[in-house]
Amino acid sequence: MRTVKDKYIKARKENIPIDWKNRYLGDYIELVSGQHLEADDYNEEKIGIPYFTGPSDFTNDINKILKWTEKKTKHAIFEDVLITVKGSGVGRLHFLELKKPVAIGRQLMAIRSVKSYARFLYYLLEFKAHQIEVLSMGNMIPGVTRDDILKLKSLFPPLPEQQKIARILSTWDKAIEKTEQLIAQKQLLKKGLMQQLLTGKKRLREFKGKWKRRMVGEIGTIIRGASPRPKGDLRYYGGNIPRLMVEDVTRDGKYVTPRVDFLTKEGAKLSRPCKKGTLTIVCSGDVGTPSFLAVDACIHDGFLGITDLISTIDEDFLYYQMLRLKSRIERSATHGGVFTNLTTQILKDFEIELPEFEEQRKIALIINKTDDDIMKEEHHLMLIKSQKKGLMQKLLTGAIRTKP
Numbered sequence: 423m424r425t426v427k428d429k430y431i432k433a434r435k436e437n438i439p440i441d442w443k444n445r446y447l448g449d450y451i452e453l454v455s456g457q458h459l460e461a462d463d464y465n466e467e468k469i470g471i472p473y474f475t476g477p478s479d480f481t482n483d484i485n486k487i488l489k490w491t492e493k494k495t496k497h498a499i500f501e502d503v504l505i506t507v508k509g510s511g512v513g514r515l516h517f518l519e520l521k522k523p524v525a526i527g528r529q530l531m532a533i534r535s536v537k538s539y540a541r542f543l544y545y546l547l548e549f550k551a552h553q554i555e556v557l558s559m560g561n562m563i564p565g566v567t568r569d570d571i572l573k574l575k576s577l578f579p580p581l582p583e584q585q586k587i588a589r590i591l592s593t594w595d596k597a598i599e600k601t602e603q604l605i606a607q608k609q610l611l612k613k614g615l616m617q618q619l620l621t622g623k624k625r626l627r628e629f630k631g632k633w634k635r636r637m638v639g640e641i642g643t644i645i646r647g648a649s650p651r652p653k654g655d656l657r658y659y660g661g662n663i664p665r666l667m668v669e670d671v672t673r674d675g676k677y678v679t680p681r682v683d684f685l686t687k688e689g690a691k692l693s694r695p696c697k698k699g700t701l702t703i704v705c706s707g708d709v710g711t712p713s714f715l716a717v718d719a720c721i722h723d724g725f726l727g728i729t730d731l732i733s734t735i736d737e738d739f740l741y742y743q744m745l746r747l748k749s750r751i752e753r754s755a756t757h758g759g760v761f762t763n764l765t766t767q768i769l770k771d772f773e774i775e776l777p778e779f780e781e782q783r784k785i786a787l788i789i790n791k792t793d794d795d796i797m798k799e800e801h802h803l804m805l806i807k808s809q810k811k812g813l814m815q816k817l818l819t820g821a822i823r824t825k826p
Contacts, residue, residue: 439820442579448572451543452534455568456526457496464491464525471497472520475527477506480516497523498532501540503547505554507531508565512558513551517544533571542584545591546576549818577819586824587817594810601803605796612792616746619785620739622775629781639770641740642731646705646766647721650685650692658689664719665693668707676741676793677716678702685720693720694727701728701741703751705764710751712744726769734779738786743774 438444464473470492474480481487498504498518506514508529517540518524518532526532535543547554553574558564579587618624622633638644647666650658664680671678685693696702698718704711706724714737721727731737744751754772755764776782816822 438577439579439823442577442820444575444577446572447533447574447576450535450537450576450578451572452536453568453571454496454498454502454526454532454534456528456530456532458528459491459493459495459525463493464489466490471523471525473525473527474498474504474530476509476529477511477514477516480504480514482519484520484522491525493525495525496532497525498530499523499534502532502534503540503544505531505533505547505571507567507571509563512564512566513554515544515547515551517541531568531571538578539581539584539588541588541592545588545814546818549814550574550576579820583824590817590824591810591813594806594813597806598803598810601799601806605799605803608792608796608799612789612796615789615792616742619788620743620746620775622777626781626784629777629784631778631781633775633777635773636776637770638728638772638774640732641735641776642728644766644770645694645696645727645729647694647723647725647727648692649722650689656686658686658692660684661686661689663687663690663695664717665689666702666715666719666721666725668704668711668724671702671704671711671713672708674713674716676713678713679716680719690720693722695720696727696729699737701731701737701744702726703728703744703764703769705755705769706762709755709762709764710744710748712741712748714741726764726766728769735776736779736782736786738790739776739782740774742786742789743776747772747774 459473464470466488468487468490470490472484472487473489473491475489479487479489500518500521502518504516504518504526506512506529533543533547538546554566554570557570558566578584619626653659661684663685665683665685666678666680667682669682670680673681696715696719698715700715700721702713702715702721703726704724705726715721728740731740751764751769751772752762754768755762756768777785817824
């Protein structure tokens with residue numbers, strides 16, 4: 423039988439608190455594997471119990487649940503941790519707070535706490551997310567097995583400390599949720615403003631003039647990007663001149679700094695160099711998405727650019743108008759096979775509605791203010807998520823201890 427001294431020496435070697443245990447997850451949980459149901463086995467009439475097929479169904483709002491089943495099947499219960507174990511989203515978690523049992527599909531498993539505090543278990547699994555992701559790699563279809571989960575080694579503090587750790591991290595989760603809701607509200611406000619102000623349905627009090635329809639080719643010069651060939655040739659690629667990619671636009675939004683691909687000076691000669699502030703439009707892929715270059719950069723043949731705008735056009739107003747009309751621009755593009763292509767001529771001939779310059783400017787300022795508010799909240803969200811991550815690292819390893 424080990425003495426307290428033996429336990430102390432072992433804990434010091436493993437660099438963990440003496441009263442914490444380093445155990446397999448399987449020592450503390452029950453694991454319930456999901457079961458596939460055929461389409462005829464579930465309904466949308468809210469008959470039976472809810473049915474979650476995958477992470478897209480995760481919610482604790484019973485009014486948002488679409489699939490229900492009367493079939494006897496594997497199910498999760500209140501305070502189980504649902505984990506995605508197959509396909510896209512492997513490792514995605516959900517802490518189930520519905521009082522009603524939930525049937526689960528084979529893409530999911532329910533992790534049921536037996537010897538640990540349920541919400542602590544959720545945070546422990548969140549902390550292990552990268553490890554779970556690594557375990558899922560190497561298969562044609564990403565996935566983790568029952569043994570992968572049961573044999574995860576984890577640190578377990580005494581139950582009272584688990585509860586305190588969970589309460590602390592829950593505070594950060596509530597702050598994250600509140601900020602996400604605020605961002606969603608502001609995005610909805612922006613959408614409404616764009617729909618009202620950019621169509622003339624709602625006019626600013628001081629303006630009465632009639633809006634005019636103009637083709638994009640009449641208000642600026644339309645250029646198409648270019649790419650040096652062959653792709654990857656070291657004469658052209660791997661230098662220090664940034665080249666815009668769709669991935670950059672998806673990441674940055676309105677003002678884009680290319681960080682994915684770079685050209686040499688020779689490569690830039692075979693591409694399309696553009697000045698900082700150029701309005702670009704995706705013409706292949708996520709067709710119609712506009713953005714401004716935040717730096718001088720090249721654009722490849724998956725982009726169009728609008729340069730040399732006439733003096734009666736406010737560039738921010740044009741950006742928001744193009745953003746509002748994105749789906750219409752996409753429909754105007756040519757569709758062949760799996761590819762959609764927005765040509766230079768199609769964009770030149772595309773018509774937009776324009777008020778006088780001063781009204782354009784004031785409309786753009788109003789929407790810009792909403793954009794700035796959203797960016798501030800998104801920055802705050804990143805900050806509190808980073809704080810939570812740092813807390814998890816310290817609390818779940820015993821680097822800092824909660825007070826008794």
